[in-house]
Amino acid sequence: MGGANERATRQDRSGTTVSDGLASTMSQDEVARLMRRRGEESRWWWIVPTVYIVVLLLPIYWLINMSFKTNSEIVSSLTLYPHAPTIGNYVTIFTDPSWYKGYINSIIYVVMNTVISIAVALPAAYAFSRYRFLGDKHLFFWLLTNRMAPPAVFALPFFQLYSAFGLIDTHIAVALAHCLFNVPLAVWILEGFMSGVPKEIDETAYIDGYSFPRFFLRIFMPLIASGIGVACFFCFMFSWVELLIARTLTTTAAKPIAAIMTRTVSASGLDWGVLAAAGVLTILPGALVIWFVRNYIAKGFALGRV
Amino acid sequence: MEKTWNNKAWFLVLPVLVLVAFSAVIPLMTVVNYSVQDTFGNNVFFWAGTEWFEELLHSDRFWEAMLRNLVFSFIILAIEVPLGIFIALNMPKKGWAVPVCLVLMALPLLIPWNVVGTIWQVFGRNDIGLFGYxxxxxxxxxxxxxxxxxxxxxxxxxxxxxxxxLVVLLCYAGLVSIPDAFYQAAKIDGASRWAVFRYIQLPKMQRVLLIAVLLRFMDSFMIYTEPFVVTGGGPGNSTTFLSIDLVKTALGQFDLGPAAAMSLVYFLIILLLSWVFYTVMTNYDAER
Amino acid sequence: MNLSWMAWTLPTAIFFITILLLLCGMAIWEYASPGGNPRVGVLRFETTRGDRLFLSLLGSAFIHLAWLGLVGPNLWWALALSVVYAIGVFRYV
Structure with missing residues (x-):
């Protein structure tokens, strides 16, 4: 990233000289007029983003709206806001174990997965960002293929594998299975951040007599703390949103909230209000953390390549 | 950054290797084994040779699902990429509006996929959904x-x-790296809006656009959760994409052989796409 | 540990051992002459011999599938075609 900044400033400088050269051939008036026109053009800049954001938020608003309605209000008429607001749906979720256990299960395996993914990805990302070694590029590619592989392909063999180990319906099974796509993701994101740390820091630390583990924990990790945060967030997110593998590997004891929600959907006599409330609660973790990672979202989804 | 050649780095990669080998290589080997055998349960298998592959390659169901998936991928690419570019071009470049736009636009990306399905299942219903109604x-x-x-x-x-x-955010990341001076120079030259886009903005976005197109293609090629929750693959088989079909065969009917054969063909296609993705990106980075 | 669920058979075992041996062979080759012999071939970007092996294997898989789907179950011809293809890849890509 240091490299990118450097490049940007260099371009900035050359760009300025170009425009200076051009500007000097024009009168000051003309430049001022052009600048004014530019300002006029951008007066309506906000329309497109606003319309887009409203369209994005409308379905989410509808979900939130429904979560505060009673079932009779939802079914009887289409109301744009809850006429008789109730928190009964949320109360149901927080008091019924079959609902809130789903959240606890999800959080347990997601946290386990995040910890495992980051722990194994940190040294690997360091190796990729600092060294060349036999087969490094092919290894990197192989990791990518795992991130790209459809979960549907792995659902069946995972079921067989974890059955053989007697791990079906445990949190660790889901946590390990989600490593399939989260470890490569963490490696790629962390590698991007680590490449931004100048190598001189490593060399100075080694000259100062730091051992590798001590250097890594005391000096290097604080330097890439934001990178670790971003990687954690994306591991958390991608494990949190995954349904297929989590549903396949669990039956009752470790059933995630996502699977509980789909079960409710297929049952007859839908409890729309509770379903909506459950949906709102699953959106919350992402919505709460999003502000802190706003500049890294594109990076995370593009595997750290932006 | 100049990297030093050091094969000891393998020890740092070893944990990842072991973990991913456990969760990727063993399952894939199992899939290969299943794809050439038949079973009646209880882990008793019979050699079936290439029977499942032949059956798969001659089955209309598979090709229809494949065709549906390809049509779906191309439609969403044709909509999302131009729309994403258009919105990214109209994003504010500085000020308080930037973080607000980023956060609000990124919100749908962070919603669990099954909840995305639930939201649209409700939103599209013609009795209780705003959109459908x-x-x-x-x-x-x-x-x-x-x-x-x-x-x-x-x-x-x-x-x-x-x-x-996602397309918006990626394109925006490409756009903000263009220095203001470029635009000023273009203005002074009297360049049209189209010329600015064609000769300044598009070249700068080329790399992120490639990433966006490939990512969107691959993700839509393995889409499962959202259509499964909304339509369940129906009505009939009309929205049964490859992943939905595969899960039906593998976990619904527990037909290990056919499911494994389908998984392998599916995986090979993804492997090819991943290779294209990787090659494009590394060559781009090398050229810079 | 009970491995019966993995349903190993002799042909698939031979298949994976062959792949493993190929990878070992590539590693030794790389160790003997490092750098991977990069060159720009018909694809007009730089490939190493690892890339060429990957392309050969992936292409062979698709050749076998196409043979099964279009011609018939006798895969020896597909194998022969794959070998020709692999030689082509190593020669020109």
């Missing part, structure tokens, strides 16, 4: 549960709603 009120007969075309429209709108922001 008002579309019907406009006089258009819309019912995604019964009409295949309406189901397709719903799934496509849902995907556009869900993922266009």
């Amino acid at each position: 008002y579309v019907n009120a406009l006089g258009i007969n819309y019912n995604y549960v019964q009409d295949p075309i309406d189901a397709w429209v719903t799934v496509i709108i849902m995907d556009v709603w869900h993922w266009t922001s």
Whole structure:
């Protein structure tokens, strides 16, 4: 990233000289007029983003709206806001174990997965960002293929594998299975951040007599703390949103909230209000953390390549 | 950064290797084993040779699912990429509006996929959903549960709603790296809006656009959760994409052999796409 | 540990051992002459011999599938075609 900044400033400088050269051939008036026109053009800049954001938020608003309605209000008429607001749906979720256990299960395996993914990805990302070694590029590619592989392909063999180990319906099974796509993701994101740390820091630390583990924990990790945060967030997110593998590997004891929600959907006599409330609660973790990672979202989804 | 050659780095990669080998290589080997055998349960297997592959390659069901998936991928790319570029071009460049836009636009990306399905399942219903209700009120007969075309429209709108922001954010990341001086120079030259886009903005976005197109193609090629929750693959088989079909065969009917053969063909296609993705990106980075 | 669920058979075992041996062979080759012999071939970007092996294997898989789907179950011809293809890849890509 240091490299990118450097490049940007260099371009900035050359760009300025170009425009200076051009500007000097024009009168000051003309430049001022052009600048004014530019300002006029951008007066309506906000329309497109606003319309887009409203369209994005409308379905989410509808979900939130429904979560505060009673079932009779939802079914009887289409109301744009809850006429008789109730928190009964949320109360149901927080008091019924079959609902809130789903959240606890999800959080347990997601946290386990995040910890495992980051722990194994940190040294690997360091190796990729600092060294060349036999087969490094092919290894990197192989990791990518795992991130790209459809979960549907792995659902069946995972079921067989974890059955053989007697791990079906445990949190660790889901946590390990989600490593399939989260470890490569963490490696790629962390590698991007680590490449931004100048190598001189490593060399100075080694000259100062730091051992590798001590250097890594005391000096290097604080330097890439934001990178670790971003990687954690994306591991958390991608494990949190995954349904297929989590549903396949669990039956009752470790059933995630996502699977509980789909079960409710297929049952007859839908409890729309509770379903909506459950949906709102699953959106919350992402919505709460999003502000802190706003500049890294594109990076995370593009595997750290932006 | 100049990297030093050091094969000891393998020890740092070893944990990842062991973990991913456990969760990727063993399952894949199992899939290969299953794909050439038949079973009646209880882990008793019979040699079947290439039977499942032949059956798969001659089955209409597979090719139809494949065709559906390809059509779906191309439609959403054709909508999301131009729309994403257009919105990214109109994003504010500085000031308080930037973080607000980023956060609000990124919101759909962070919603669990099954909740995305639930949201649209509700939103599109013509009795309790805002979208379905008002579309019907406009006089258009819309019912995604019964009409295949309406189901397709719903799934496509849902995907556009869900993922266009990714294209926007990627394009925006490319756009903000263009120094202001470039625009000023273009203005002074009297360059048209189109010329600015064509000769300044598009070249700068080329790399992120490639990433966006490839990512969107691959993700839509393995889409499962959202259409599964909204339509369950129906009505009939009209929204049964490859992943939905595969899960039906593998976990619904527990036909290990056919499911494994299908998984392998599916995986080979993904492998090819991943290779294209990787090659494009590394060559781009090398050229810079 | 009970491995019966993995349903190993002799042909698939031979297949994976062959792949493993190929990878070992590539590693030794790389160790003997490092750098991977990069060159720009018909694809007009730089490939190493690892890339060429990957392309050969992936292409062979697709050749076998195409043969099964279009011609018939006798895969020896597909194998022969794959070998020709692999030689082509190593020669020109």
